[in-house]
Amino acid sequence: MNQNIKIEPAYCMNPGVTVTENGVIVSAVFREKESCGLILYSKADKSEITVQFTEEYRFGSLYSVKITPLDPSKWCYRLFCGSTFFVDPCCRSIEQIESEGRTIRAGGFFYRPDDKLPAHDGACPKRAGETVIYSLHVRGFTMLDKSISAQPGTFSAAARKAGYLRDLGITAVELMPVYELQPVTRAQDGPRTMEDALALYPVSKRGLPVRDLSVKKVNYWGYARGFYYSPNSSYSSSGYEGGPQKEFSDMIERFHEAGISVYLQLYFPSSVNSQQQIEIARFYATHYGVDGFRLMGSVADIKVFAADPILSDVRLFYTDFPYEEIGGMDAENPEAGPVDTGNLFTHNNRFSTLIRRFCKSDDYVMREFLYEFLKVPSGHGNVHYICGSDGFTLRDLVSYSERHNEANGEGGNDGNPDNYSWNCGEEGDSDQEDVLRLRRNQIRNLLTLLFLSQSTPEINAGDENFNTQFGNNNPYCQDNETGWTKWDNGETGEYFREYVRRIIRFRNEHPVFTGIAPFKNTDYIGCGYPDLSLHGAEAWKPDLSHFSHSIGICLCENYVRGKAKTDLIYLAINMHWETQELGLPKLAPGRRWNLLVDTALEESFLDSECIMDDQHTVEVAPRSIRILNTVTSNKPVRNRKKKANKTKAEVPAAADAVTESVPVKEQKDEKE
Numbered sequence: 091m092n093q094n095i096k097i098e099p100a101y102c103m104n105p106g107v108t109v110t111e112n113g114v115i116v117s118a119v120f121r122e123k124e125s126c127g128l129i130l131y132s133k134a135d136k137s138e139i140t141v142q143f144t145e146e147y148r149f150g151s152l153y154s155v156k157i158t159p160l161d162p163s164k165w166c167y168r169l170f171c172g173s174t175f176f177v178d179p180c181c182r183s184i185e186q187i188e189s190e191g192r193t194i195r196a197g198g199f200f201y202r203p204d205d206k207l208p209a210h211d212g213a214c215p216k217r218a219g220e221t222v223i224y225s226l227h228v229r230g231f232t233m234l235d236k237s238i239s240a241q242p243g244t245f246s247a248a249a250r251k252a253g254y255l256r257d258l259g260i261t262a263v264e265l266m267p268v269y270e271l272q273p274v275t276r277a278q279d280g281p282r283t284m285e286d287a288l289a290l291y292p293v294s295k296r297g298l299p300v301r302d303l304s305v306k307k308v309n310y311w312g313y314a315r316g317f318y319y320s321p322n323s324s325y326s327s328s329g330y331e332g333g334p335q336k337e338f339s340d341m342i343e344r345f346h347e348a349g350i351s352v353y354l355q356l357y358f359p360s361s362v363n364s365q366q367q368i369e370i371a372r373f374y375a376t377h378y379g380v381d382g383f384r385l386m387g388s389v390a391d392i393k394v395f396a397a398d399p400i401l402s403d404v405r406l407f408y409t410d411f412p413y414e415e416i417g418g419m420d421a422e423n424p425e426a427g428p429v430d431t432g433n434l435f436t437h438n439n440r441f442s443t444l445i446r447r448f449c450k451s452d453d454y455v456m457r458e459f460l461y462e463f464l465k466v467p468s469g470h471g472n473v474h475y476i477c478g479s480d481g482f483t484l485r486d487l488v489s490y491s492e493r494h495n496e497a498n499g500e501g502g503n504d505g506n507p508d509n510y511s512w513n514c515g516e517e518g519d520s521d522q523e524d525v526l527r528l529r530r531n532q533i534r535n536l537l538t539l540l541f542l543s544q545s546t547p548e549i550n551a552g553d554e555n556f557n558t559q560f561g562n563n564n565p566y567c568q569d570n571e572t573g574w575t576k577w578d579n580g581e582t583g584e585y586f587r588e589y590v591r592r593i594i595r596f597r598n599e600h601p602v603f604t605g606i607a608p609f610k611n612t613d614y615i616g617c618g619y620p621d622l623s624l625h626g627a628e629a630w631k632p633d634l635s636h637f638s639h640s641i642g643i644c645l646c647e648n649y650v651r652g653k654a655k656t657d658l659i660y661l662a663i664n665m666h667w668e669t670q671e672l673g674l675p676k677l678a679p680g681r682r683w684n685l686l687v688d689t690a691l692e693e694s695f696l697d698s699e700c701i702m703d704d705q706h707t708v709e710v711a712p713r714s715i716r717i718l719n720t721v722t723s724n725k726p727v728r729n730r731k732k733k734a735n736k737t738k739a740e741v742p743a744a745a746d747a748v749t750e751s752v753p754v755k756e757q758k759d760e761k762e
Contacts, residue, residue, distance in 0.1 A: 095139065099147050100156040104369060106180035106319065107199050113158030114199050116167065118143075118180075121151045124172035130157075131166050131187050131196055138189070162199035169197075183320045183334060184270045200319070200335060200377070218435070218471035218546050219604030222594055223353070224255055225264040225478065226551035227311070228325045230574040237577075241327045245337040249344035258554065258587070259594030262351040264384060264407075266479060267312030268338065270320045307499070307567035311479060313357045313386070318370045342378055351381035353405065364390030372400050381405060384437060397429045405471070407437040413470055435471035435546060442475055445543075446487065446510035448639075449535050451665050451713070456638045464622065464643070466544045466608040474545035476536050477553055480506075482563045484536065484553035487511045488529040489518060494561030497572060505564030518561060530582070531713060534589060534689040535665070538715050541593045542603050542661065551575050554590040556583040585692075592695050596687070596717075600659055602645040617656050619675065621649040629673035629706075640664045640710065642672040656681070660718040664710035671707045674718075682723040683708070690714035701725050 100115040102108060108115040120126040120143070130139040143153040166185040169178050177184065181197025188194075232238045232247040241247060245268075255263065312322075326334035342352050354374060358367050367390055374380040382405030385395065392408055395401065396416045411434045441462045448459040465472070477484050482493075491513040496502045514528040541547050551557070552575040559565055565573040577583070597603045609622040624632035625642030632641055640663065647657040656678065664670045674683055685700040690711035702708065702718065705727045710716050 095160060096158050097141055098156050098158075100154040101149070102154040103149070103152065105152065105366075106369070106373075107178075107182055107197075109162050109200055110156070110158070113156060113160040114162050115154065115156045116178075117152060117154040118169055118178060119151050120153060120171055122171050126153065126169070126171045128155075128167050128169050128178075129175070130160075131168070131189060133164050133166065133185075133187065136188055166196040166198045168194075177317065179272065179315075179317055180319055181317060184317060184323055197317075198320070198333075217604065217606055218432075218467075219544075219601075219606055220598075221261050221351075221471075221546045222259055222541075223262045223264050223473065223546060223548035224258075224260040224551060225266070225475075225548055226575070227266045227479065227573075228268055228322075229569070230310070231551050233574040234571065235575075235577045243325065244327045245321070245325050245334070245341040246327050246330070249341040252345050252348035252350060255350060256348040258591050259598070260350060262353055262381070263345060264353040264355065264548065266355050267316065267357055268322055268325065268354060269312075270317040270322050271309055271312060272315050272317060308569050309567070310569040310573055311566045313566075315359050315361060316357075318356070319373055339378055342380065346379070351405075352379075353382035353384060353407070354380050355384045355386055358385070358387040358389060360388040362388075362390075364394055368394065368398055368401075371395070371404075372398070375401060375404050382407065382433075384408075396431070396434055402430065402433070405433045405435060407435045407473060409438045410436060411470065417469065431470040433471075435473050436467070437473040439478075441543070441545070442477070443510060445474075445476060445536060445539055449532060449539070449665055449713075450510065450512040451639050451667060452510075454636045456636075456641065457634050460624070460634070460641065463539065463543045464609065466605055468608050472545045473548050474540060474543050475548040475550070476540055477550045479550065480564065480566075482509055482511055482561075483550065483557050483559050484533055485529075485556050485558045486561055486563070487536075488514055488532045489520075489558070490561040491517060492561075493563045494518075495564050497562060498564060498567055505562075509563060528713070530585075530692070531689060533586065534694055535713065535715055537586075537590060537593055538687070538689055538717075539663075541590075541597045544603070544605065547597075549590070552577075554587050555579055556586050589694070596695075600647065601650045602647050602659055605650055615649060617646065617648045618678070619644070619646045619648075619656060619658065621646050623675070625673050625675070627671055627673060627707075629675050631673070639666040640670040640672060642674070642708075644675055655722070656720065658718075658720045660708070662708045662710045662716040662718065664715070665713055667712050669709060669711055671709050673707055674702075674705065677705070677720060680722055680724065681720050682725055682727075683718045684721045684723075685716060686719055687717035688714065689716075703728050 100117065102115050102117045105117050105119055116128060118128070125142065127140060127142040130141065132138070141155060141157065143155065147153045147155050166187060167178070168175050170176070177195050178197040182200030183198030185196045185198045186193055187196050226248070228245060228248050229243040232242040232244075232251065235242060235247070235251075238247045238250060321334040321338040323334050326337050330337045345352050356367070356370060371383050374383070384407040385392070389395070389408065392411060393416055395406055396411060411431070413431050413434065416429050416434070417431050444455060444459045444462050447455045477487060482490065487509070488511070491511055493502065493505050493507065493509065495505045498504050514532065515525045516522060520526060540549070555575070555577060556579040557576050559572055562568065562572055611620055611622050613620045623630065623644045625644060626633040626640070643661040643663065645659045647659060651657065658675070660674065660683070662672045664672070677683065683702045683705055685696055685702055687694050687696065699721065701721070701723055708716055708718065
């Protein structure tokens, strides 16, 4: 092979690889004073070329060379410093090559004819409230899917589920780390403090080790330092033309064609600095058309991410953005004005904890739950979820009161001990119909409250399909049936798929659940009802005490639809273990309360009109939710049950209607 190549300074200031018209540019950081450079390996004839870095290629600690002519598809490379050889952490792929009679790993150059893609293609919904996110692990998502006839667990297999997700009502997928992982070394990610060391080598109360250190476990989740620019080759189909990069790109295109945005999880240990983190996100946005990033681990400076002009069109998800500080910041160009926070989303476990506690009838939770359930972020987004990869599945949440992580080899002591779960009467699998019925009812309650909360809802892969991890709430090392999504869950799986489809459709049909403007709790358009009001055993009198488990939430659709006739949606929520009655606001003549959904019923969605006999109160079964709306009807109204004498009209003045309806409190960070 022709090895007559030219090496010249490139003056590229960013570490990594750039493919030029007739060659490549390689930039790498070397802080040591030893001899350094790179070795090129020919994939065709196994020949090698050594490129020694000299002072003319150096600026500070960064060396940058341009190599021409070179076909990047036919070569790969490794860096060296002194006698140490290693794969460039900024390489675009991981290649297996033969050198000196042994197989070694080398870095590949990013190469394909369509080298760059637009930042996004319009698949991302304009409003945060219209987004429904589905979180998945590319490999585990399809490994057990019998509809995938060839090479499950790949980017292509995940792409083949795009139609299924679209029909379910999903508008965005969030992918767990998709990049190659770097081998963990003590220098990179070893313990830095005594607390870190104790976490790596846990012991029992008797001082005995609880982790078998002789067993090497796979990092199934991928939360570690990676070759961030290189899509994981183990997620690529064998023989796919163009390799992992092309298959990953094709998967994103397939999702976009289905109207589904693609978000990536990026996990950064503290060893990855702020500049590197920004460049990695920029790369996926500009080269692959990724629509957003969930930033995890040790994010160096979240305000820099938020203000980055190249990332202004993608969505960023983080535990807590300092929105007030970010909104007042100037971009790199002072004349550009303040940073737009519309694409910034809070993503933490506050709602997850509260909805779990609320649905299992914990005391001292009503006010906090209502605050999170009804809070509409102003100028930014907010993600609500019940279950994530790092905890119980939805099925296990109502089937196990304790974690069962023995398979992880750590004595069952790993994972979160505080899950706020409830087994509904029997731990694990059960054949008792009353237990199974209660579990199904609880799942319906949880899904209903998730998708009707004022937020961007996110569901974890398989939770719509009755997926189980057999009580393991920390399957970080379970690259097997425990960690994989299970699709063959019989009639129950089919039932919950349809339930999720119906509740998402209901949410989309009623824009009061997808608004982006905070509620004012007043009748500011003069329609006779406030935009939001709360109710208890009597209308307009909610019970927000520490021991309350029932609440009526009335939402007026006129504020988002501008209709002449008043349309109301009433959520009658009862998480008490006994039947409760909730008061209904009085309606105008000719209008009636109609029952739409009852989670106490297996067939929860009522497809025909069901006008309530009692138009003054609604009776709600134990641990269930009823959803009512208003319709025009001349059906006679039953006389109201005898109660204490009324002293006021049914509908008070707008200013008094919800004086104490929605609790207002300062948000406090929840200890992780």
